[in-house]
Amino acid sequence: MGFLTDSILLGLQYAMLALGVYITFRVLNIPDLTVDGSFTFGIAVSGALTAAGHPVLGLLLAIAAGAGAGLITGFLQTFAGIHPIVAGILTMTGLYTINITVLGGPNISLIDSDKFFTAAQGLLPYEYRTVVRMAFALLIVAVAVLLLALFFKTSYGLSIRATGDNEDMVRASSINTTATKLTALAIANGLVALSGGVIAQFQGFADINSGSGLIVVGLASVIIGEVLFGGRRPLTVGLISAVVGSVAYRLIIALALQINILNANSLKLISAVIVGITLAVPAIQKKFPNLKLRRGGQKNA
Amino acid sequence: MLEITGLQKTFLKGTPNEHHALQNLSLTLPDGQFVTIIGSNGAGKSTLFNAIAGSFSCDAGQIVLDGRNITRMPEYRRARTISRIFQNPLMGTAPNLTIEENLALSYARSTKKLFSRAVTRKDTDYFRSLLAPLGMGLEDRMKTRIGLLSGGQRQAVTLLMCTMVPPRLLLLDEHTAALDPVTAEKILKLTAKIVAEHRITTMMITHNIKDALQLGDRTIMLEQGRIVLDLSGEQRAQMDVAGLLQLYRRESGKELDNDRMLLTGE
Numbered sequence: 001m002g003f004l005t006d007s008i009l010l011g012l013q014y015a016m017l018a019l020g021v022y023i024t025f026r027v028l029n030i031p032d033l034t035v036d037g038s039f040t041f042g043i044a045v046s047g048a049l050t051a052a053g054h055p056v057l058g059l060l061l062a063i064a065a066g067a068g069a070g071l072i073t074g075f076l077q078t079f080a081g082i083h084p085i086v087a088g089i090l091t092m093t094g095l096y097t098i099n100i101t102v103l104g105g106p107n108i109s110l111i112d113s114d115k116f117f118t119a120a121q122g123l124l125p126y127e128y129r130t131v132v133r134m135a136f137a138l139l140i141v142a143v144a145v146l147l148l149a150l151f152f153k154t155s156y157g158l159s160i161r162a163t164g165d166n167e168d169m170v171r172a173s174s175i176n177t178t179a180t181k182l183t184a185l186a187i188a189n190g191l192v193a194l195s196g197g198v199i200a201q202f203q204g205f206a207d208i209n210s211g212s213g214l215i216v217v218g219l220a221s222v223i224i225g226e227v228l229f230g231g232r233r234p235l236t237v238g239l240i241s242a243v244v245g246s247v248a249y250r251l252i253i254a255l256a257l258q259i260n261i262l263n264a265n266s267l268k269l270i271s272a273v274i275v276g277i278t279l280a281v282p283a284i285q286k287k288f289p290n291l292k293l294r295r296g297g298q299k300n301a
Numbered sequence: 302m303l304e305i306t307g308l309q310k311t312f313l314k315g316t317p318n319e320h321h322a323l324q325n326l327s328l329t330l331p332d333g334q335f336v337t338i339i340g341s342n343g344a345g346k347s348t349l350f351n352a353i354a355g356s357f358s359c360d361a362g363q364i365v366l367d368g369r370n371i372t373r374m375p376e377y378r379r380a381r382t383i384s385r386i387f388q389n390p391l392m393g394t395a396p397n398l399t400i401e402e403n404l405a406l407s408y409a410r411s412t413k414k415l416f417s418r419a420v421t422r423k424d425t426d427y428f429r430s431l432l433a434p435l436g437m438g439l440e441d442r443m444k445t446r447i448g449l450l451s452g453g454q455r456q457a458v459t460l461l462m463c464t465m466v467p468p469r470l471l472l473l474d475e476h477t478a479a480l481d482p483v484t485a486e487k488i489l490k491l492t493a494k495i496v497a498e499h500r501i502t503t504m505m506i507t508h509n510i511k512d513a514l515q516l517g518d519r520t521i522m523l524e525q526g527r528i529v530l531d532l533s534g535e536q537r538a539q540m541d542v543a544g545l546l547q548l549y550r551r552e553s554g555k556e557l558d559n560d561r562m563l564l565t566g567e
Contacts, residue, residue, distance in 0.1 A: 151416075155409040158398070158419040162406055165395035172354075172393075173462070174380035174410050 005130055007254035011247030012137035013202055014217065016144055016195035018225070018246040019239060021218030023188040026238060027152070029164035030077070032185060033088030033215055035192050037095030038069040040211035042193030044102040047206025051108055055116040059197045066193020069095060070185035077185075078178040100208050107207040115201040133202060140198060141243055144191060149236045151187075160184045161235065192218075213268050220271050221246035223278040303330040303353075303470055303502060308362035310348055310526075322348040323359070324526040330470075333500040335517030337507055345526040346506045350472050353504075355379045367469055381410065384463035385472040386456070388479050393459030396448030400439060400458060403447050404428045407462035431461050435491065453484035460491060467499040474506050489516065510542045522549065 017039060024032035042062035049058030069091055076087035100106065117136045121129060151157045162170045163180040171177050192214075200206040225245025226232055233241060253270075256262050262270060310323040322345045330336060340346050352359050355376035363372045371379055386393055394403050405419045405428075425443060432440040435457050439450075447455060456476060463471065473492065477485035493516055496503050507513050513520050520537055522530035522545075529552045532540060540548075 153419055154416045155405070155419045156415040158402055158406055158409070161402075162395040162398055165397045166392070169393055169395055170406075171377045172380050172385055173407050174377050175406075176377050 003254045003258055004251070005134070007250035008247055009130070009134055009137055009202075011250035012134075012141050012243075013199045014195055014221065014250065015141045015243040015246040016191045016198070017214060017218045018221035018242040019144060019148065020188040020191035020195070021215065022222050022238060022242040023148075023184055023191070025219065025222060026232070027161055027164050027235070028181065028184045028188075030084045030181075030185075031088070031215075032070075032073060032188065033085060034069055034073040034091045034095075034185070034189055035088075035215045035218055036211040036213065037092030037099070038066040038189040038192045038211075039196040039214050040099045040208060041065045041069055041095055041102075042196030043200040043206045043210050044099040044208070045193070046197030047108055047110060047200045048102050048104070050110050050113045050115060050201055050206075053114065055114055055118070055201055058201070059116060059194065062193045062197030063190040066196075067186040067190035069193070070187070070189030071182055073189070074178075074182035074185040078181055096208070103206055103208060106209075107205060109205050110201065111204045115204075117201070137198070137202075140194075144194070145239050145243060148187075148239055152235050156180075156183070213271075216268070216271050216275055217249065219275045219279075221249045223275060224248050224252075227278070302332050302367060303328070304365040305329070305353070306363055306365075308349075308352060308364070309360045310352060310357070311360055314360075322526050323352060323362075326362070326526060326528060328521070328528065330502055330504070332502055334519060335496055335503045335505070336519045336521060337505050337513040337517045338521055338523060339507060339510060339513045340523035344523040346523050347474060348526070349523070350385065350474050350504070350506065353470070354383055354385050354472060382469040383472065384468035384470070386459055386463055386474065386476040388475040390452035390455040390459065390479055393462065394447045394455050397446055399444045399446055400432070400450075401425055401428055401443040403458060404431070404462060404465065408465055410466060431465060432458075435461075451484075453480050453488065456480060456484075456488055457491065460488065460495065464495045464499065464501065467501050469502065471496065471501045471503040473503065475508060476505075478508065492516075510545055514540055514542070514545065524552075 017035070021032075021035060024030050024035075042065065045065045046055075046058040046062040049055065049061060072094075073084075073087050073091040076082045076090060077084050080087075082090070117132055120136070121132045124132060152161060159170060159175045160180045160183060163175075163177050163184070167177050170180070196211065199210070222242050222245055225241035225243070225248070226238075228244055228248060229237060229241040232238065249271075253267060256270075257264065305326060305328045308323050308326040310321075312318075312320045312322055320343075322343075326345070326349065338346050338349075351357055353364060355371070355374060355378075358373065363370055365371070366382060395406070398406070401420050401424070405424060408424065408428075409419060428443065429440045432443075437454055437457060439454060439458065447458065450458070456479075460476070476492070477488050480488060489512060492505075495501070503517065505513075505517065507516075514537065518537075519531070519533040520540075521528050521532070530545075530548060532545075
């Protein structure tokens with residue numbers, strides 16, 4: 001059953017990625033491709049600082065780094081008036097150079113460095129290794145979900161949600177939508193980078209290519225979560241569904257690998273197909289109204 | 302008090318399609334005045350609203366609201382004091398937020414700190430007391446997504462949102478035109494009541510001449526970006542739909558042309 005705990009643990013580490021994608025894709029209603037770059041930025045910052053002996057600082061700065069990347073994408077989208085998808089691609093592409101500079105090479109090993117959970121692991125016998133890791137991963141995810149749920153219930157959080165829903169109306173109610181977009185992109189990419197930062201320390205190495213294609217993983221997690229929770233739900237449930245979706249995604253893949261349906265190289269294709277089909281559901285339903293693919297989840301204008 | 306002086310706006314300047322939407326338009330509204338605005342298609346009614354609300358900047362002229370020159374102020378900043386309701390009921394509310402969240406969004410703009418709870422129990426009670434007089438049963442559906450409401454219901458909520466913190470100026474851009482007659486009547490009554498209650502300075506564009514003469518205390522008619530008629534007091538009280546049309550013919554030398562204008566009146 002090792003693979004079960006392993007994939008739950010992995011799913012929790014990637015849950016912050018799913019939360020970040022949920023915020024841009026579902027709350028802000030903007031597909032943000034910064035993710036691939038900001039995830040690796042998190043890995044690079046967390047990896048470099050862990051190697052230098054500051055694992056906790058590494059996680060905190062990873063969040064700041066991701067938030068900074070999100071701000072750049074936001075700046076390109078708003079002040080520079082660049083299409084959101086292109087803006088994300090620009091930031092992501094530019095970040096490659098920054099990431100490899102931060103890492104000082106394509107990859108570094110953190111096997112011998114102290115990680116943020118090393119001290120806690122040292123207090124307990126070796127058998128509790130996984131328990132400690134699981135506890136830390138759960139704690140980080142729980143804190144993230146809690147803070148987000150509270151934040152989106154504040155006045156400013158509400159303005160951000162409304163920006164994704166009816167931007168004209170938000171501007172007409174005296175809220176600066178440039179500011180709300182920048183904030184949301186910063187939070188989302190901060191979470192994505194935190195995910196990368198945590199993963200770098202858990203897996204014990206930082207690699208420049210870890211981020212490629214992760215936007216699809218994030219989308220798949222969000223969508224799988226929504227399917228499991230019966231469609232699009234209110235925000236707090238939506239956040240939880242993204243976390244559950246992330247774990248479910250890892251479990252599905254682990255199971256498929258376990259029973260040899262597919263090999264590791266086909267993961268990306270499978271993820272892309274899952275996301276593609278699910279996103280096509282509303283269009284398919286429109287064409288074939290009698291087809292019952294999913295209960296509810298219809299967006300009302 | 303709203304003071305507009307010499308407002309100019311030309312679209313597609315320097316092309317064969319050049320269009321003078323506002324031509325040296327000046328208008329002063331004392332505090333608490335309710336002006337109705339009529340005019341043919343392309344007369345510049347909505348352009349005037351766009352200029353006041355800040356949807357674009359004007360070529361010349363200035364707009365002063367309560368002594369403050371807002372001519373160059375960005376739209377979202379003007380929105381602190383100017384509220385606007387559009388014809389399309391979908392424009393004024395966020396469909397995926399609940400009724401109470403939508404109301405909270407407007408309520409927050411002057412009363413709340415950024416990071417305080419958006420909807421408290423106290424707010425819910427207050428919103429309920431605002432919704433109940435509408436007689437639409439919305440006070441019992443506070444947690445319903447606005448997207449599930451009808452156009453009339455959404456416009457009613459929009460009206461509440463735009464006036465719950467009374468604005469210094471309320472712009473109504475044919476806000477009942479997309480509703481069925483019964484609902485439109487209801488929303489108009491509600492509008493008149495709220496405007497009177499808070500003595501809000503209001504401008505209302507309408508294509509219904511009868512409404513234009515009945516509601517408010519002044520009626521202006523726009524034609525090619527100019528004010529061609531300005532009725533108030535006794536003269537307005539005496540006016541009926543036929544009289545207004547006749548006056549229009551005399552002033553502009555042509556028939557009133559508006560495919561949505563309701564020319565019937567009793």
